[in-house]
Amino acid sequence: MPKSNPLEVADRLHSAAIRLLRRLRVADDETGLSAPKLSALSVLVFAGPQSLKELARAEQVTPPTMSKLVADLETEGLAIKHADHKDKRGVRIEVTAKGRALMEEGRRRRLALWRKKLARLPKADLALLDDATRLMLRIAAED
DSSP states (O other), X not given: OOOOOHHXXXXXXXXXXXXXXXXXXXXXXXXXXXXXXHHHHHHHHHHOOEEHHHHHHXXXXXHHHHHHHXXXXXXXXXXXXXXXXXXXXXXXXXXXXXXXXXXXXXXXXXXXXXXXXXXXXXHHHHHHHHHHHHHHHHHHHOO
């Protein structure tokens, strides 16, 4: 087994992540939404209702940028704003049924793309990839 150092592994992991995201972008393009809109919608679907500030922080954009994205999502019927019961001055942004359905369909498309590719792997490689994926998720969860 070849010896690896952290920099070499990081470089290969970085390249792999970019290539994986490019492949997924093809499936995401079928939704008709931009990557930033899909990403914000994903946060709302999987993390639940958010304030504008929370959503901007999660997406690592400024509140004005997020405000524009949310306005677009509202116009497209994918998200809705409602009063924040804890902060009467604030609003919460929530995904609509249409937005949730769009995200679920996009997720099905992405998973189908990868399921097809992974089904061609030998069982030992699939198990190795499963272990590596679990390790990457654990590392990604660290501060």
